[in-house]
Amino acid sequence: MARAAVPGRLTWRVGTLAEARAETPTARTLVLDVPGWPGHLPGQHVDVRLTAEDGYSTQRSYSIAAPADGERVELTIQAVPDGEVSPYLTEVFSPGDPVELRGPVGGWFVWRTTAMDPVLLVGGGSGIVPLMAMIRARRAAGSRVPFRLIYSVRTPDDVYYADELRRRARDDAGLDVTFAYTREVPDGWPHPPRRVGVADVNTNGWPPALTPDCFVCGPTGFVETVADILVALGHDPRRVRTERFGPTGG
Amino acid sequence: MGIVTPGFRGRPRSSGPELPPGQYLTEDFPVLSAGPTPRVPMDRWEFVITTETSREHRWTWDDLMALPSETPTVDIHCVTKWSKLGTTWQGVSLDTLMSDVDTAADYAFVHSYGGYTTNLPLADLLDGQAWVAFKFDGEDLHPEHGGPARLLVPHLYFWKSAKWVRGIQLRFDDEPGFWETAGYHDYGDPWREQRYQGD
Numbered sequence: 001m002a003r004a005a006v007p008g009r010l011t012w013r014v015g016t017l018a019e020a021r022a023e024t025p026t027a028r029t030l031v032l033d034v035p036g037w038p039g040h041l042p043g044q045h046v047d048v049r050l051t052a053e054d055g056y057s058t059q060r061s062y063s064i065a066a067p068a069d070g071e072r073v074e075l076t077i078q079a080v081p082d083g084e085v086s087p088y089l090t091e092v093f094s095p096g097d098p099v100e101l102r103g104p105v106g107g108w109f110v111w112r113t114t115a116m117d118p119v120l121l122v123g124g125g126s127g128i129v130p131l132m133a134m135i136r137a138r139r140a141a142g143s144r145v146p147f148r149l150i151y152s153v154r155t156p157d158d159v160y161y162a163d164e165l166r167r168r169a170r171d172d173a174g175l176d177v178t179f180a181y182t183r184e185v186p187d188g189w190p191h192p193p194r195r196v197g198v199a200d201v202n203t204n205g206w207p208p209a210l211t212p213d214c215f216v217c218g219p220t221g222f223v224e225t226v227a228d229i230l231v232a233l234g235h236d237p238r239r240v241r242t243e244r245f246g247p248t249g250g
Numbered sequence: 251m252g253i254v255t256p257g258f259r260g261r262p263r264s265s266g267p268e269l270p271p272g273q274y275l276t277e278d279f280p281v282l283s284a285g286p287t288p289r290v291p292m293d294r295w296e297f298v299i300t301t302e303t304s305r306e307h308r309w310t311w312d313d314l315m316a317l318p319s320e321t322p323t324v325d326i327h328c329v330t331k332w333s334k335l336g337t338t339w340q341g342v343s344l345d346t347l348m349s350d351v352d353t354a355a356d357y358a359f360v361h362s363y364g365g366y367t368t369n370l371p372l373a374d375l376l377d378g379q380a381w382v383a384f385k386f387d388g389e390d391l392h393p394e395h396g397g398p399a400r401l402l403v404p405h406l407y408f409w410k411s412a413k414w415v416r417g418i419q420l421r422f423d424d425e426p427g428f429w430e431t432a433g434y435h436d437y438g439d440p441w442r443e444q445r446y447q448g449d
Contacts, residue, residue, distance in 0.1 A: 009448030010433070014253055047331075047445075049272065051252040052260045059272040059331050084261045084274065092257045100252050105446070107432035108284050220281040224394060227286035237286045238365060244281050245330075 010102045012049065013037065015073060017095050023160045026079045027126065028090040029065060031072060032101070039068040040104035042111050042133035043215065043243075046073065049100040050085055060085045063130040063217075063243070064104065067137035073101070076160060078126040109215065109243045113141035117213050120205045121149040122196070122226045124218025128160050130243060131217060135165075139172050148176045150204050152196045152222065155184035178204040196222070201229045208234035217243040270440035273333040280332055281394045284428065288364035288414050290398055297382060297399070298417035299347060302355045309347070311398070314382065317342045322381060324404035326411070327440035339402055341383030344375040355420035359427065360401055363414040368427035369436060370403065370410050372420060379405060382415060407438040407445070 015032035023029055044064055051057040066074040079090040093099065111119060111134040119138075121131040128151055138147055153159050159179070169177040180196045181189065206212040214235060216226045223244045230240050269275060292311050299307040309317075323338045358372045374380065383402040384391050391397035396413030403410045409429050430436050435444040443449060 010446045012252065047272075049252055050255040050258045050260070052258050053254050056260045057252055057272070058260055058274055061330055088255075088258050093255070094257075097256050098253055099255050105433070108428075220394065224281075224287060231286045237288070240286050242283065242285055244283065 010047075010105070012100045012102045014098050015101050017093060017097050017099070018072070019095060020093075023076055024158055026090070027076060027160055028079075029074055029076045030089065030093070031074050032099070034071050034073050034101065037071045037073060038104075040064055040073075041107075042067050042113075042137040043109045043130045044104035044106045045130070046075065046101045046103035047105060048075075048085070048089075049102075050088065051100070058084060061105065063133070065129045065132050065136075067133055067140050076126070076129045076132075109217070109241050111137070111213065111215065113137055113143050115213065116145060118146045118206050118210050119148070120212045120214045120230075121147065122152075122201070122205075122214070122216045122218075123149070124152045124196075124222035124226075125154070125158070126160070127216075127218030127222070127243070127245070129217075131215060132161055134215065135168060135172070135175065138175070139168065144174055146174045146176075146206075147172075148178070148205060150178050150180060150196060150200060152180040152182060152218070154182050156181065156186045176204070196226060196229075198229050198233070201226065202233060205230075205233075208236070211236070211239065214240045215243075216240065218245075220244045267335060269333050270327050271443045272445075273327055273331055273440065276332040276334055278332075279334060279395065280328065280330070282328065282330060282409075283394075283413060284366065285364060287393045288362075289393060290363045290414060292398060295398060296417075297347075297415065299351055300417065300419045301351060301353045302420050302422055305352070307347075307351055314342060314384070314399070317346055319384075320381065322402070322404075324402070326404050326408050329407040329409055329434065329438070329440075329445050333440075337404075338387055339381065339383040340385035340388075341381030341399070341402055343378065344380040344382070345378065347382065348376065351420075353420045355422055357421045357424045359419040359421055359425045360410075360412045361416055361419065362412045363416050366412055366414070366428050368410050368412050369425055369430055370406060371424075371437070374403060374406065375418075379403065405439075407435075407440050409434065410438055 015034040019031040021029040062075045065076045080086045295311045325335045327333045381402045384399045401412045401415045
């Protein structure tokens with residue numbers, strides 16, 4: 001596997017919630033102002049530390065949803081039922097409130113805007129978040145690298161960034177977006193709900209001969225399935241980068 | 251203490267066991283890895299310890315199975331914040347594997363099927379602290395969790411417990427592995443919260 005650059009020491013910084021946007025009934029984007037933020041690469045994540053009044057403290061990792069933009073850091077957080085942190089961040093945390101974070105973290109699951117190979121993004125559920133940072137970074141950098149996104153969600157209501165993805169699929173030349181619905185499909189959808197399978201990845205991905213960079217993010221079962229499919233289709237395992245998470249991330 | 255996050259209370263915490271700083275308890279067994287799960291053919295599986303003088307000590311799967319094994323019950327702590335307590339494994343102690351290895355090295359560079367690497371001091375692999383584990387909870391170790399065999403070094407963050415382990419190179423110097431090169435800590439003690447370089 002290739003080596004990533006060594007970042008400097010990561011210090012805790014205090015971010016303030018500038019703005020919050022609902023993405024779905026259970027997911028919310030937090031736009032944080034973080035003085036001194038050093039910038040980040042699309043695909044990286046941050047550690048968030050919450051401290052209660054009695055001094056109890058706990059941490060979670062969240063993917064960054066947007067490319068570097070000065071001292072702004074955008075996170076999209078899915079409320080996990082019975083979670084300790086995510087229900088607070090999606091329902092209670094309010095504009096003007098402070099929170100500690102440090103990062104950016106992770107030098108492997110990143111896409112650099114200078115990269116030239118075609119890119120395949122495969123996201124399951126909230127696994128779209130770091131992939132969206134890559135899609136947005138591509139546009140912001142004026143990159144012409146061909147991107148294909150396969151986005152698996154349970155129902156049409158679970159799609160994050162729905163309007164923006166529709167708009168970008170239309171306007172961002174060289175970006176193809178394919179949806180896969182696992183529980184409920186939109187009206188007029190050509191087939192019943194189903195999980196992403198070999199045919200979907202083969203049809204809507206890239207041929208291995210084009211040596212695409214593949215980024216797969218989502219729950220463990222989803223990532224295992226898609227990564228196995230990519231390897232079976234002939235993709236070099238070293239070009240398949242994965243990020244896995246489960247409901248314990250709450 | 252960090253700054254207070256207004257309105258954050260956290261879970262009730264009267265009784266539970268003590269966890270390393272920043273960790274939370276999970277009953278699940280989350281999976282973390284950087285790429286596809288490698289499938290290792292058992293007839294070609296091998297584990298190799300290479301000394302600083304390039305002397306190789308090699309075990310096939312049958313060789314490994316023929317060695318005495320232990321069943322440690324340990325707590326594990328992942329740098330992504332989850333901790334899982336009282337996990338039971340079966341594996342061969344590194345003390346057993348190192349018993350005939352003549353070395354003056356201070357560091358171990360661990361490498362895996364699939365290309366993953368990690369580094370740690372050799373001393374942390376010895377004295378009953380580390381195993382090449384091939385069973386979890388009495389079952390063959392699932393490929394997602396590092397099967398057929400992974401390193402188990404439970405006193406360090408779990409990325410040091412390399413999945414799909416293939417060998418250990420003994421060195422005089424500390425060569426950073428995969429995550430360590432990407433900014434994670436060279437030692438990784440969860441109780442001192444050594445997540446990243448400089449912690």
